[in-house]
Amino acid sequence: MARPQLPTAQALAPYLRRIDEARWYSNFGPLLTAFEARLAARFAPGTEIVTCANATQGLALCLQALSLPPGSLCAIPAYTFVATAHAVAAAGLTPWLLDVDPQNWTLQPHAVRAALAGAPGPVSAVIVVAPFGLMPDLAPWLALRAETGIAVVVDAAAAFDALNAAPLPAVVSLHATKALGIGEGGFLATEDADLARRVRELTSFGFRGARESQMPATNAKLSEYAAAVGLAALDAWPHDRLRWLRAARGLRAAMTHLPQVVFQEGWGLSWATSVCCVRLPDGAADAVARDLAAAGVETRAWWGRGCHTHPAFAGCPRGDLTQTDRLGSAVLGLPFRVDLDHAQTGRIAAALAQSVG
Template structure:
């Protein structure tokens, strides 16, 4: 009895189990095993084997006919190598939103280019073509490309960006890292992440989807030592290809995707319904109804992100500012050029990531909702 009382006192002291902000989940060993057996049977472990070929074909099948898919070790490398494959003038500006994850800017710098941080639309949280066309003429003259970012998995207005590309001739590369579910058009080249934290993950990985066969071929060449059907390097490149093993995980993930997508939708709807009486908690348009992603980023009244996060943490509810105060605030990019970022600064103080996962339970949803309501009421 004394032991039980000690355990009870310990539980009371430590409080309830924390609700994590994310709970990534990859296919089970049982689901992956048949694909591992295929690897064993073929004795082909890397260098564009049958599983990777099938994985890329199945990914391409999610897009209109004529789409090429090139897998890469991660989405950051995919962005970098695609920018390099575009043969852009070295040192030119790439306009990108300040409201994004730092990987976008790292890719620009690694490709020998310079980020120009622009502000985003306050409602969609994404870059609009007007942010580029409205730049001063001397800056526009130095812009060699634009990278709009799909905010937390939202699709964005790709039609507007296609029109921008066609009217200006400026190349557009979409950072669709979290947009596996929403991206269904590759007329603009787009990069998707397959990181373990995404709705469809393989651990580490990413892919380029494009209808530009020549661009796809150049990116492929850059992922494999500059080879082009032989053993001679035709261009300076790297080794960024996937092996058969992540392809095995990817195939198992695709097998489960229809059911997994439904489970993500169900978890999202559960959370949305529980907060239906809190209009000050703003979900992204269509999140959990029309599309799914692996995180739940919500907008709060201006300046409320930090105090609400502190209040939630005190109740064991983990949160995250996924993009911090904006990419431009990282020391690595302190010297990068930028415009007026008033909307980005406001979003940095009002957007937080609530706990969300494919297996978010009703009990966890209740705890999140109760804690959030108490936090908002007390501020």
């Protein structure tokens, strides 16, 4: 289904030697500082980067740093990976599951505005999700924040390539399965220096330049070893990005004769990501998955039928989820990896053509 590819031992060796020489292994060492600086260079000047153990922690700590009322509602799309909802719960808030736009699979500001009047409690935040790496337009969300005072955070877990500005705090995953991965890890990008400082403190026991804990916090730092992988991954990123795009365009080209198979807007053309999710006719995903399995082609419903179908979040307040239910029955993850070759692409396309053609 997927074969993640992290930097090789040879690519890591120069960075590991630097760790050996410095004998600094964690706690914001020189490699981590360099890694964060290189990440920051991808954004506009003044953007702060705070690395963390994983993106779920990053989201939870960002919400916690915003000092939102405990138990208040945080609106999230029902169509997202469960990590989004877990982060909300970990921050002491209540996930409020709302429906998404059927075309781009994202929560929309106008939908949040419409839902606010009938909200089942005080609403303090919204998490906007970039589905599988497709970044939404953030300008309307900035307007919503300005109008309502509701905090807005972006779950950009899979959007390393597409995220190039952080007017709203955004959290990116560096999990091994992502286009740029380090094994486990994540980072917050934000133009709010005070927020960055608070999240940094929350990743390090609430320490603020001294060994006195200023607030209840956790330990969510990245080690020098994780930073070594990150630096080597960034070294290879320009080449690897082209490989991801080449693999995606090959898959798109192989399916030009299948109008029933719809790719996300811009997927493999203007942005790179590590998964391929296509929309099929409503209700067809399960049958197509069975057909492809019979042909020896694995598939994955990466987000299942939505957060509301998981026992952990079945009791959360929700709006009408008609579009989420439709997407859950229609979206299917196809095999995809950076080194997907012509034969594998042809096999996937042939199996799909046999099922939906």
